[in-house]
Amino acid sequence: MSIGIIANPLAGRGRGAKAAHTVKQMLTEEHVDFEMVYTQYAGHAVELADKASERHPVVAALGGDGTVREVLSAVWQKDSVFAVIPGGTGNDYARGLGIPRDIPGALKVLREGTAAQFDVGLEHDQVFGQLACIGFPVDVITYVNEHRDGLIKGSAAFLAGVAATLRHLRHYEARINVDGRVVEEDVVGVFAMNMPYCGGGMMFAPQVRYNSGEFHVVIVRSISRLQLTVTLPKIYSGRHVSHPAVEIIKGREVSIEGPSLPIMLDGDIFPARPLHAKINPGAAKVLVPKTPA
Numbered sequence: 659m660s661i662g663i664i665a666n667p668l669a670g671r672g673r674g675a676k677a678a679h680t681v682k683q684m685l686t687e688e689h690v691d692f693e694m695v696y697t698q699y700a701g702h703a704v705e706l707a708d709k710a711s712e713r714h715p716v717v718a719a720l721g722g723d724g725t726v727r728e729v730l731s732a733v734w735q736k737d738s739v740f741a742v743i744p745g746g747t748g749n750d751y752a753r754g755l756g757i758p759r760d761i762p763g764a765l766k767v768l769r770e771g772t773a774a775q776f777d778v779g780l781e782h783d784q785v786f787g788q789l790a791c792i793g794f795p796v797d798v799i800t801y802v803n804e805h806r807d808g809l810i811k812g813s814a815a816f817l818a819g820v821a822a823t824l825r826h827l828r829h830y831e832a833r834i835n836v837d838g839r840v841v842e843e844d845v846v847g848v849f850a851m852n853m854p855y856c857g858g859g860m861m862f863a864p865q866v867r868y869n870s871g872e873f874h875v876v877i878v879r880s881i882s883r884l885q886l887t888v889t890l891p892k893i894y895s896g897r898h899v900s901h902p903a904v905e906i907i908k909g910r911e912v913s914i915e916g917p918s919l920p921i922m923l924d925g926d927i928f929p930a931r932p933l934h935a936k937i938n939p940g941a942a943k944v945l946v947p948k949t950p951a
Contacts, residue, residue: 661685661692661741661768662710664703664729666721669746674721677745680761681720690769697725707732707740714738716945718768722746723788727924730778731785734942739773741945747802747858748925750788754853754868755946772948775869775940779852779923782934786923787868787942789856790935792914793830793847793878796922797823798857820857824887829880832916836875837909844880850912850935851876854896856925863906864896871939872908879903911936 667675678694685692693714697703703719707729710717718741719729726742733740744752744759752759757767779786801822827846834841834848849856850873851863866874881889881903892898899906911934918930 659691659716660714661690661716661718662707662714662738663692663694663718663720663743664697664706664710664725665694666697666703666719666725666745668697669721669725671747673747674725674745677743677761678720681743681765684761684765688769694720697721701728703728704732711736711738716741716768718743718945720745723748723751723925726751727786727788727926730787730942734776734778734785739943739945740776741768741771743768748856750853750855750858751924753855753859754788755944757947767945767947770948771945773943774946776942776944777852777868777871778938778941779850779873780936780938781921781923781928782931784923784928786852786935788853788924789849789851789862789922790912790933791847791849791856791922792832792919792933793845794823794827795847795849795857796920796927797826797828799922799925799927800920820890824883827883827886830917830919832914834875834877834907835913835915836873836907837911839907839909841877841905841907843877845877846881846886847876847878848914848933849876849878850874850933852937860890860893861896862893862898864899868944869940871937872910873912873935873937875907875909875912877905877907879905910939 665678719726720743863874914933
């Protein structure tokens with residue numbers, strides 16, 4: 659089995675380059691048939707993964723969740739199985755798939771894992787596999803992206819973004835339609851989740867799985883800065899779902915109308931527009947551990 663690896667050396671504020679070097683060394687020593695190519699600009703992973711899918715039955719993304727999204731968008735309608743080697747800041751794809759976030763563990767899945775069906779989300783014509791959202795999480799990621807060169811790295815970078823966002827917390831009137839069920843609420847954020855995690859381990863939708871065939875739409879109603887500050891630590895364990903400001907609705911199609919807001923897909927931010935997302939059950943194949951983590 660040959661493996662095409664699309665590596666983003668800039669992911670994780672340099673972690674991607676270090677991870678790529680380690681992966682290349684380990685796979686070479688283990689005599690694995692692989693080809694590694696490096697991204698040079700935003701969107702380049704799509705082009706590289708598209709070409710790699712013509713030569714390799716497995717195409718792996720080495721980088722952050724944005725890199726994984728680009729590789730997924732290139733291969734989800736191809737015969738290739740996609741794989742994940744975490745090398746970014748949040749690495750929430752790896753968490754949701756049960757892939758170890760250390761290189762040796764991730765490479766064991768790459769060599770010995772099993773192909774599983776993976777649900778693919780489409781937000782208009784953009785592919786995502788983790789989440790589509792509006793509101794305060796977009797503000798958090800914007801802050802993280804604007805401070806890439808800072809000293810704070812990893813999950814701590816997301817916490818710094820949360821702290822900065824809380825100081826200027828905004829809320830919006832939104833009309834949310836999930837499979838025909840309409841909710842009109844004053845919200846601070848809405849998430850269409852295909853996997854449990856975002857923001858470096860925040861478990862917004864504890865029960866959703868990448869092959870469940872439906873989104874878990876997490877609605878966070880208008881909440882004070884103090885209440886949100888107290889509730890946010892509970893997100894890491896999933897205990898936030900009992901808060902009266904949080905509601906989760908399951909469905910295969912979701913639209914959000916209201917003020918024109920930027921949209922975040924798997925950590926990538928897109929221009930403001932009404933959000934409209936559909937799920938395509940089992941549309942892709944992904945390598946996961948043979949024994950669930």
